Amino acid sequence: MRSSLSKGLFWAAVSVFAWGTLFPVGRLLIGEGRIDPASLGMFRFGIAGAVMLAAGAAVKGVRAMLPPARRDWVELALLGFVGAGLMSLFLFAAQRTIPSINASMLDALSPLLIFLLTVAAGKRFTLFQSAGFLAGFAGCLLVLKVLDGGGFHIDSLAPGDLLILCGALCWALYTIFARGAVVRLGGYRVTVWSMLFGALLLGGIRLGFAGAVLPSEWGGWGLVVYTALVPSALAFLGWNQAQKSISLGLLALTAYAIPLASALFALLLLGETLTLWQLAGAVIVTGAVLTDPEAAAFCRARCRIGKTQQVES
Numbered sequence: 001m002r003s004s005l006s007k008g009l010f011w012a013a014v015s016v017f018a019w020g021t022l023f024p025v026g027r028l029l030i031g032e033g034r035i036d037p038a039s040l041g042m043f044r045f046g047i048a049g050a051v052m053l054a055a056g057a058a059v060k061g062v063r064a065m066l067p068p069a070r071r072d073w074v075e076l077a078l079l080g081f082v083g084a085g086l087m088s089l090f091l092f093a094a095q096r097t098i099p100s101i102n103a104s105m106l107d108a109l110s111p112l113l114i115f116l117l118t119v120a121a122g123k124r125f126t127l128f129q130s131a132g133f134l135a136g137f138a139g140c141l142l143v144l145k146v147l148d149g150g151g152f153h154i155d156s157l158a159p160g161d162l163l164i165l166c167g168a169l170c171w172a173l174y175t176i177f178a179r180g181a182v183v184r185l186g187g188y189r190v191t192v193w194s195m196l197f198g199a200l201l202l203g204g205i206r207l208g209f210a211g212a213v214l215p216s217e218w219g220g221w222g223l224v225v226y227t228a229l230v231p232s233a234l235a236f237l238g239w240n241q242a243q244k245s246i247s248l249g250l251l252a253l254t255a256y257a258i259p260l261a262s263a264l265f266a267l268l269l270l271g272e273t274l275t276l277w278q279l280a281g282a283v284i285v286t287g288a289v290l291t292d293p294e295a296a297a298f299c300r301a302r303c304r305i306g307k308t309q310q311v312e313s
Helices: 002-020 022-031 037-060 070-094 105-120 127-143 159-185 187-208 218-243 248-269 276-289 293-312
Strands: none
Touching: 002 022, 002 218, 002 248, 022 037, 022 070, 022 218, 022 248, 037 070, 037 187, 037 218, 070 159, 070 187, 105 127, 105 159, 105 248, 127 248, 127 276, 159 187, 159 218, 159 248, 187 218, 218 248, 248 276
16 A cells, blocks of 8 residues: 555656646747647647657557557547647647746646536545645645735736636546546556547647647757657656556645646746745645645655654664
């Protein structure tokens, strides 16, 4: 049990830090008009899915990478359309008008939406866990500079904010409905086909609209390839692998750390500042994760191991 939890938390951490780089890189590409949202999403998931499919086929064989039943193909197509295609389109379209840290609100809203959707489906949470979700969301607002000592700083929802909300809903639905497929087919296979079907949808959208823009220099293409390999292939793989080892509630809580990772990368890449209020938000986010019974049990076990080792030494 402890080994499985450690593995799940490891993969969740990989996913968090990989995804945290997506928002500042996306802002560099979309905000400067170097590529359009549909094209970036298409290349992002198309390259990532193709690389992972080729690697998986080389190691496990082609048959091992193919879903075994027609029902699986339909399920993976729907998951890819929602969790990769539409989510990516909403995110990158929003980054035309909003800064990278604000765009990472997608990952602040997703855990809360997952919580609300699972409650609506009949899953029970303790009052302590519910408080943890709300505290984590408040911490994210501090990290994103939406909330500080002077109050709230969003007077009304801008079009970009609404697109981020739509993207967060897509990701919440993907996380909930992908769980069965991950258990049945494996995280790697679900990741590959989710990306490829998402790229297929975005390719169709790109063909249907005029005004597609592609990078005109190698630096832009390098960033496109980076979005495919790190905050796509590695991030999706980490997320789906984590689903096999930890509860959906704990996995959703770890996503609260993505805006913090994004803020740190935005500080390095874009020169955006990190305030004391944002640091306070980071502390709250960390505390919110510990309201999950699995996370709390894991920390208690680690503390006991540490004390035992100190006594023995």
